[in-house]
Amino acid sequence: MSIRAWQVQQLGDPADVLTLVDAPAPEPGPGQVHVAVRASAVNFADTLMCRGEYQVRPEPPFVPGIEVCGDVLAVGEGVTHVAVGDRVLGGTAVPAGGFASECLMEADKTFLAPAGLDDAASATLMVSYQTGWFGLHRRAALRAGEHLLVHAASGGVGSAAVQLGTAAGAHVIGVVGGADKVRIAEQMGCDVVIDRREEDVTARVKEVTDGHGADVVYDPVGGTAYQQSTKCIAFEGRIIVVGFASGRIPEPRLNHAMVKNYSILGLHWGLYQERDPDSLRTCHEDLVRLADDGHIAPLVAETFPFEETPAALARIAGGSSTGRIVVTPAP
Secondary structure (H helix, E strand, O other): OEEEEEEEOOOOOHHHHEEEEEEEOOOOOOOEEEEEEEEEEEOHHHHHHHHOOOOOOOOOOEEOOOEEEEEEEEEOOOOOOOOOOOEEEEEEEOOEOOOEOEEEEEEEEEEEOOOOOOHHHHHOHHHHHHHHHHHHHHHOOOOOOOEEEEEOOOEHHHHHHHHHHHHOOOEEEEEEOOHHHHHHHHHHOOOEEEEOOOOOHHHHHHHHOOOOOEEEEEEOOOOHHHHHHHHOEEEEEEEEEOOOOOOOOOOOOHHHHHHHOOEEEEOOOHHHHHHOOHHHHHHHHHHHHHHHOOOOOOOEEEEEOHHHHHHHHHHHHOOOOOEEEEEOOOO
């Protein structure tokens, strides 16, 4: 039996190297899950993988797509926490990735999908929300009543942190670029939204916190955003370094961190699977509770049909998208 799949046959930009093929249906090995794909999330990591620039570097040919929602068709040896017929979400086992009608998932990254989320939202839950959960709760120990500053608050990663911060009882300040993104950040739950194109971020943060500053900063941007954060961080504040979407990796001034008494916290979400896998289950259980109670719901901003998968990857590579992008199932 064959499946439909977008395959990278040589490394390069997704629009140039993705080819739609008929391929043999994958078979799950030990610790793997075979699923029929309901929806595939589009991550910037997928574009990097196509170029050979991601931390996971499969040899062509391979099918990208690292995050899906689907129905379990079969399980490999040792898999007991999900069964045939279950609706699941989580991380795929590239080279049999998620931009296909069927794919393989890593069992330790496979979770039951919340009843309160549809397929598209479920497909986008794991990476953004687990990253936010570990950053805010495990690394920064965010407390109710604290001021949380979120850069790129209308994006997929930032909007997840906004919702998680609101659910935790924080006062959430979002930073975005453009009036259209201001509206989105407000809808996601920000108490205050700063348009970095129109306002001085540092001055505005100090103003809305009555000079206190941000207790916790969630920064997936780097570059100028990081520098702004150091100028408005509170006493005993925590800056969570999530990524560098700006393309600029800042060089922290440790003397400044010492004098102002704040912490710089790195977050590598993938290491939890390696060093503390049980924490992933704890995290997912909390996310399911929050989703079923209506406190979090991924912002799915755009949906592309399966036939337009290369265009979906090009869209996220452009850096101007808001929320999450999802590819619908193959026909």
